[in-house]
Amino acid sequence: MRAFRRAFTLPLLTKELAERATRPRTYWMRVASALLLFLCFWADNRYYLSADLQPSAVLGSGQQMFQSLIGMLYIGIYTFVPAMLCGVVTQEKERDSLSLLLLTELRPWQIVLQKYIAGLVPALSLLLVALPLGGVAYTYGGFSADRLVFDLFLLFLATLQIGALALWASCRFRTTVAAFLGTYSIAFLFTLIPLLPELSNTDYGWITREVRPYLAIHIPPYIFGNATNPALHLPGIIAIAGTTLLFLGLAIFDLPRRAFRPARPILRLTFAWIDRRMQALNRWFGSVSFFNRSAASPDEYPIIWRERRSRGLARPEYLVRLLVLIEIPTLIIASMSATPGWARQTEGLSLLAAAVGVIAILVVAVASANVFVSERVNQTMEVLLTTALSPQEIVRQKAYALRRLVLIMAIPVASVFLIEGLVENTAPWTGYGETLNLQRPIDRLIPYWLISIGSAFLGLSVVAWIGLWIGLRSRTRIRAICGTLATIIGWCAAPAIIGAFIEQWLSRQEEAFLYVLSPLMVPIVNEIGQLHEMPLLALIQYFVVLGGALALFRRATFRRSDYWLRR
Amino acid sequence: MSAAPLVSVENLHISYGKTHAVRDLSFAIPRGEIFGFIGPNGAGKTSTIKVLATLLRPTQGRATVAGIDVARDPQMARKRIGYMPDFFGVYDDLTAEEYLHFFAAAYAIEPAQRPQIVKDVLALTDLAEKAEAPVDGLSRGMKQRLGLARVLLHDPDLLLLDEPASGLDPRARIEMRELLKELQSLGKTIIVSSHILHELSQFCTSIGIIEAGQMIAHGSLNEIYRALDLRRTIHIQLANPSPELAAKIRSLRGVAQVEEHADRYEVRIHQDQLAPEDLLTAVHELGARIRMFQPDAMDMETAFMKLTEGRTA
Numbered sequence: 001m002r003a004f005r006r007a008f009t010l011p012l013l014t015k016e017l018a019e020r021a022t023r024p025r026t027y028w029m030r031v032a033s034a035l036l037l038f039l040c041f042w043a044d045n046r047y048y049l050s051a052d053l054q055p056s057a058v059l060g061s062g063q064q065m066f067q068s069l070i071g072m073l074y075i076g077i078y079t080f081v082p083a084m085l086c087g088v089v090t091q092e093k094e095r096d097s098l099s100l101l102l103l104t105e106l107r108p109w110q111i112v113l114q115k116y117i118a119g120l121v122p123a124l125s126l127l128l129v130a131l132p133l134g135g136v137a138y139t140y141g142g143f144s145a146d147r148l149v150f151d152l153f154l155l156f157l158a159t160l161q162i163g164a165l166a167l168w169a170s171c172r173f174r175t176t177v178a179a180f181l182g183t184y185s186i187a188f189l190f191t192l193i194p195l196l197p198e199l200s201n202t203d204y205g206w207i208t209r210e211v212r213p214y215l216a217i218h219i220p221p222y223i224f225g226n227a228t229n230p231a232l233h234l235p236g237i238i239a240i241a242g243t244t245l246l247f248l249g250l251a252i253f254d255l256p257r258r259a260f261r262p263a264r265p266i267l268r269l270t271f272a273w274i275d276r277r278m279q280a281l282n283r284w285f286g287s288v289s290f291f292n293r294s295a296a297s298p299d300e301y302p303i304i305w306r307e308r309r310s311r312g313l314a315r316p317e318y319l320v321r322l323l324v325l326i327e328i329p330t331l332i333i334a335s336m337s338a339t340p341g342w343a344r345q346t347e348g349l350s351l352l353a354a355a356v357g358v359i360a361i362l363v364v365a366v367a368s369a370n371v372f373v374s375e376r377v378n379q380t381m382e383v384l385l386t387t388a389l390s391p392q393e394i395v396r397q398k399a400y401a402l403r404r405l406v407l408i409m410a411i412p413v414a415s416v417f418l419i420e421g422l423v424e425n426t427a428p429w430t431g432y433g434e435t436l437n438l439q440r441p442i443d444r445l446i447p448y449w450l451i452s453i454g455s456a457f458l459g460l461s462v463v464a465w466i467g468l469w470i471g472l473r474s475r476t477r478i479r480a481i482c483g484t485l486a487t488i489i490g491w492c493a494a495p496a497i498i499g500a501f502i503e504q505w506l507s508r509q510e511e512a513f514l515y516v517l518s519p520l521m522v523p524i525v526n527e528i529g530q531l532h533e534m535p536l537l538a539l540i541q542y543f544v545v546l547g548g549a550l551a552l553f554r555r556a557t558f559r560r561s562d563y564w565l566r567r
Numbered sequence: 568m569s570a571a572p573l574v575s576v577e578n579l580h581i582s583y584g585k586t587h588a589v590r591d592l593s594f595a596i597p598r599g600e601i602f603g604f605i606g607p608n609g610a611g612k613t614s615t616i617k618v619l620a621t622l623l624r625p626t627q628g629r630a631t632v633a634g635i636d637v638a639r640d641p642q643m644a645r646k647r648i649g650y651m652p653d654f655f656g657v658y659d660d661l662t663a664e665e666y667l668h669f670f671a672a673a674y675a676i677e678p679a680q681r682p683q684i685v686k687d688v689l690a691l692t693d694l695a696e697k698a699e700a701p702v703d704g705l706s707r708g709m710k711q712r713l714g715l716a717r718v719l720l721h722d723p724d725l726l727l728l729d730e731p732a733s734g735l736d737p738r739a740r741i742e743m744r745e746l747l748k749e750l751q752s753l754g755k756t757i758i759v760s761s762h763i764l765h766e767l768s769q770f771c772t773s774i775g776i777i778e779a780g781q782m783i784a785h786g787s788l789n790e791i792y793r794a795l796d797l798r799r800t801i802h803i804q805l806a807n808p809s810p811e812l813a814a815k816i817r818s819l820r821g822v823a824q825v826e827e828h829a830d831r832y833e834v835r836i837h838q839d840q841l842a843p844e845d846l847l848t849a850v851h852e853l854g855a856r857i858r859m860f861q862p863d864a865m866d867m868e869t870a871f872m873k874l875t876e877g878r879t880a
Contacts, residue, residue, distance in 0.1 A: 302672035306658060309665075379656035383717070386620050386650040387673035390642060566622055 012101070012111060016118035030122065034129040037072060040493060041133050043500030044068045048140060062140030069133050070151050074221055077123060077159050079485060082187075085119040085166035086179035087478040089255065093174060094377060098259050108255040112248060116167050123159050127152070150233070151224060157240045158220035162187065164247035171254040174261065176477040177370050184362055188355075190243075191219050218243045271321055303394060307401035323408045330356055330412040334419040349420040350527050356416055357456065360409035364460050365488065367405055368467025369480035371398050372565070376475060381565065391561040399468055399557075406464050410457045417452040421445050424529075440529065448526055451539070455523050458546045462519070463488060465553035472557055472564045491549075492520045509535055516542040519549075571634065573598045573725055573756045574619065579628035581614045581780070588614040589780040592628070596758065596773070598724070601751050603771035604760040607875055611780040612760045613653065616727050619758070620650035632725050646674075649718025651711075653730035653760075657702040663689070663713055664698040667720060674721040688716040692746065708739030715746065726750065728759045732766065744770055764868050778875045789838065791870055798823050798835040801843055803850060804859035805832070815853045819846070831859065 020026045042049060045068060048061040092098040101111055131152070138148055162183075169182040194215040216222045217232055218239035226232055298305035333352055375381040384394060424440040440448055467484045474480035495517040503511055512535055515521045522542045525531050531539075572595035581589040589611040596602045606612050617623040618630050621641035630637050637644040658666060664685060671681040689695045692712040697705060705713060711731060718726055731747075732740045740763070747757060748770050761767050767774065768788060776784040776791075784791050792799070805812065813832060817825045821841025826833040836846060843862045851857060 298669055298672040299678060300672070302669045305672070306661070306669055309661075378658075379652075379654055380658060382620075382622055382652050383650070383655050383670075383714075384673065385622055386645055386648065387670060388642065388645055388675045388721070389673050 010114055012106065012114035013118050016114070017121065020118070020121070026122075030125060030129075033076070033122075033126055036490075036493070036497075037076070037126065037129060038133070039497045039500075040072050041065075041069055043497045044072075045137075046500050058140055060140070060142040062137040063142035065140060066134060066137035066143055066148065066151070069130060069137060070155065070224060073127065073130055073155055074158065074224075076126060077155065078162060078187075079489065080482070081120075081123045081159055081162045082166040082169075082180060082183040083478065083482045083485060084122060085116075085163050086170050086183050087176040087476075088115045088119050088167065089170035090173060090176040090179045091476070091478070093259065094176070102256060102259060109252045112167065112171070112251045112255055116163060116248065116251075119167065120159060120163050123163065124156070127155060127159065147227065151227065153237075154220045154224055154240075157237065157244070161218075161220065161240055161244045161247070164244045164251065165190075168247045168251040168254065171251040172258055174258075177366055177374075177481070180366055180481060181363070184359070188359070191216075192355075194219070195222070274321070301397050301400075303389070303397035304401050307398070320408075323411055326356075326359075326409075326412045327415060330416060331419070334416050349416060349423065353413060353416040353420065353452075353527070356412050360413055360456075360460055361463055361488065362485075364402075364406055364409055364463045365467050365484045366481055368402055368464040369471040369474070369484040370477060371402065371468060372471045373474055373477050373480045377477065385565060391565045392558055394565065395468070395472070395558055395561045399464070399554075402464050402468070406457075406460045410460045413456040413460075414453045417449060417456070421449050421452075424448075444529075444532065447531065451526050451531065452523055454543070455519070455526075455546065458543070458550065459519050459523075462546060462550045462553065465550060465557060469553045469557045472561065492518050494518070495521070509538075512538045513541060517545055519546060572596055573600075573633055574602075574758065575629075575631045576615070576619075577629045579615065579618065579630060580626045581611065581618065581623065582626040587780055592777070592780065592782055594775055594782055594785050596756060598756050599751065599754060600772045601747060601757045601759065601770055603767040603774040604758055604777065605762075605764060605767065605774055605871060606760075606777035610777045612777055613729055615777070616650075616729050616758065616760060619725075620648060620727050621645055622650075646721065647723055648725045648727055649721070649723040650727045651714045651718050651729065651731060653733060655714060657710060657713065660701075660703075662699050662701055663694060663705065666702050666713065667716060670717050671720050676721060684720060688719045691719065691749075692716040693742070706739075708735050708742070711735060711739070711743065712746070715743075719750075724756060726755055726757045726759075728757060730760055730762070732761060732763055740766065764871055776871060776875065783875070784870070793839045799838045799843065800863040801834045801836060801846060802859065802861045802863070803832045803834055803855075803857065804830060806856035806858055807854075808832070812853060812855055816850060816855075819849050822846070 045061075045065045047053075048058045048065055089098065092101065102108075106114075134148055134152060137143075138145065165187060166179070166183045169179040169186065170176075173179040173182050213226065213229070213232060214235065217236040220236075220240055223232055223236040223240075330352070334349060372381070375384065385391070389397075421440060425442065425445045463484075466487050467480070470483040470487060471480040474483060495515050499506070499511060499514045502514075506514065516534075516538045522531070522534075522539065525534055574594075574596040576595070577593050579589055579592040580587065588609075592611070592615060604612050604616070614623060618625050619632060619637060621637050621644050624638050632644050633647045635644045635647065658669065661669065667685045667688065668681060671685060672678075676684060686695070689698055692715055694709065694712055694716060697709060702710070702713065715728075715731070718728075728747075732743050735743060744766060747759065751757060751770075751772075759767070759771070771788070773785070773787050774791065775782055803816075808827075810827075813825055813827055816822060816832065816834060819841065821837050822834060823837055824835040834846065836843070841849075847857070847860050850860075
């Protein structure tokens with residue numbers, strides 16, 4: 001009985017919840033997220049929610065409303081749950097306080113479970129907030145109560161699953177940034193690989209037409225998308241619950257084993273290993289070198305020198321390898337998507353562009369948000385500030401060192417656009433439910449390339465400056481990363497939400513000018529081949545806004561850098 | 568006319584929101600001094616040092632280093648100071664030499680001069696053998712010495728050392744103390760904060776005791792000692808101890824108390840009336856055969872306890 005009581009005493013959970021309860025940001029973040037969800041729901045379904053319509057005209061529209069709600073919740077969960085949970089153990093490691101926890105009577109499984117529950121509370125509270133909206137959709141009809149319960153249950157499982165994955169990454173990796181990127185990398189492989197046969201619509205050996213749908217049943221949005229196939233429901237729930245338990249088991253396994261292991265920059269170590277092998281091989285060819293290695297000592301720009309020398313993502317030769325690492329699979333997938341054997345055709349290429357774009361945004365956002373915070377966390381900032389380098393010079397050199405990463409991450413996005421443009425130029429593909437003719441003659445191809453590639457490069461530069469600006473003001477990595485992502489998502493969504501409120505007073509042209517304030521609008525319109533319908537001025541405004549945002553965030557970062565760096 | 572002090576702090580106030588960390592603090596430190604900054608935790612030592620290091624703006628008042636106002640012209644001031652915080656990280660992916668080269672560039676030292684300067688500071692801090700060692704492989708004592716090497720790179724006039732001996736083992740502490748003495752002999756002015764009072768008394772030429780953001784004592788050790796009427800303890804071991812001899816010692820002018828132990832006498836003197844060397848002569852003249860004569864270091868702990876009440880800002 002005593003052992004049972006001791007096992008279920010929850011000191012860590014109590015502490016975590018008490019800490020959260022004392023922070024004002026817990027409350028305003030909950031209010032803000034609920035408000036954002038309500039606004040987005042209203043904005044997306046304002047036609048059905050309009051009081052002017054006859055009840056008979058909207059009957060049965062609940063299904064669309066509910067699907068849009070679930071879609072929003074999936075986006076919210078997959079964006080913020082990893083950010084909230086990937087730092088719960090790494091922060092203890094970074095503060096050297098994990099050893100204190102491991103020395104207590106708490107077993108690793110208790111630590112993992114209590115951290116897990118505490119980390120899930122904000123996400124689950126968001127799901128609770130969504131319940132009334134589900135109720136509203138239900139009153140409009142069009143779907144059954146069973147479907148409502150099933151989809152909400154799937155969302156709950158999705159939260160548990162991605163949370164468990166982020167927690168495992170937190171136990172496995174040394175730093176919060178590594179855990180964050182690790183979570184998305186594992187999630188990407190975990191999702192993409194089983195989906196490939198389904199996307200290709202081709203049978204490979206034992207992967208027959210009958211087997212293919214079952215390969216991706218551990219992915220909650222896949223089950224949500226195939227909810228009309230009841231044969232997938234139970235196996236799907238079992239697979240999702242099973243993978244969640246697997247991640248939690250791995251977290252419990254890794255927590256004590258990797259608690260004190262120093263950071264191992266896998267990418268850098270792999271590249272260093274390749275370097276040694278290549279140099280040994282190169283002796284046979286007269287030691288030809290295409291790269292000037294970083295100088296052994298800094299010249300005029302010590303911070304650039306250090307960033308390029310020390311960081312895996314800043315060395316020129318490593319960046320080129322990273323580019324090759326991302327670019328080759330991207331090109332292979334892009335080429336495969338463009339072949340007639342694949343079902344999705346150019347839709348697949350658009351999806352690939354979106355996927356590579358999201359990865360690029362995540363990598364640049366995390367890297368830039370971490371630039372200043374890492375100096376704070378490693379306690380090197382104060383020392384740097386007492387040197388002859390001015391705060392503005394520190395910011396300038398840090399930003400400069402980030403430029404190559406932005407370039408490298410933009411290239412794969414640009415190459416997908418290039419291939420997609422070529423495909424759409426040479427064949428009369430149709431897509432998006434056969435409703436749009438996406439063939440791009442040369443007069444539309446060049447603007448397509450210029451705008452999509454231009455917005456990729458410019459957009460990623462803006463992301464980098466947003467990350468630098470927020471990182472400059474943040475004390476912890478989690479806050480910097482979450483703040484950067486929230487700002488980017490908020491910026492993307494804000495024009496649509498504002499537009500929903502005021503559209504009745506706007507002309508169609510004015511609406512276009514409002515919506516292009518979102519950085520996503522022009523690339524999306526461009527992607528679906530409707531750019532020629534957009535006013536030229538709106539297009540110019542889009543690039544002016546992006547350029548203006550770049551200048552604004554850059555100026556804001558420099559302006560009070562003296563104050564923020566010394567905080 | 569006396570030379571202008573290197574450091575001058577006038578009516579300094581530092582506030583963090585509603586908390587007043589430092590209130591109306593004023594002091595001056597002449598060139599070549601080792602100034603020990605003492606106070607309980609939360610007294611305002613680190614805040615004051617951070618103002619001098621240009622990391623914190625004073626809420627009110629003025630602080631100058633070599634006549635340069637640190638708030639108005641921080642860039643100029645930084646050329647004259649070297650700051651070592653109580654906790655500092657190192658770029659652990661660099662070697663000790665690379666680490667110093669990085670900061671040499673950050674201090675805008677001419678590239679041609681850097682190798683020699685780095686070599687010199689490594690030699691001065693006894694780290695020459697560790698030049699190629701990765702920084703994360705160095706012991707804590709070595710990292711502290713590397714930190715000291717870093718602050719010496721640009722040859723500053725003033726060294727600001729916040730708890731330089733914290734967490735060091737006895738050997739590393741002694742090495743650090745000797746290094747500071749050597750730096751003083753090179754003409755550096757040093758402000759050092761520490762909780763190890765006994766050690767500070769061994770090499771500081773003056774001290775400032777701060778509590779709740781206010782300076783409650785400032786001056787040389789002797790001056791503070793005198794102001795507080797503190798007594799100095801001297802242990803004397805005699806080959807011919809006797810109650811009569813103890814009584815004679817007790818009657819000497821300036822002797823406050825003599826305690827008789829099994830192996831020695833513990834004599835407390837008013838140092839402003841009787842210097843330890845005069846006591847030695849007087850005891851010898853009384854016919855004592857002296858085996859051991861050991862004055863305690865300045866009893867700074869007593870001074871500290873007498874002056875402070877444990878209040879924080």
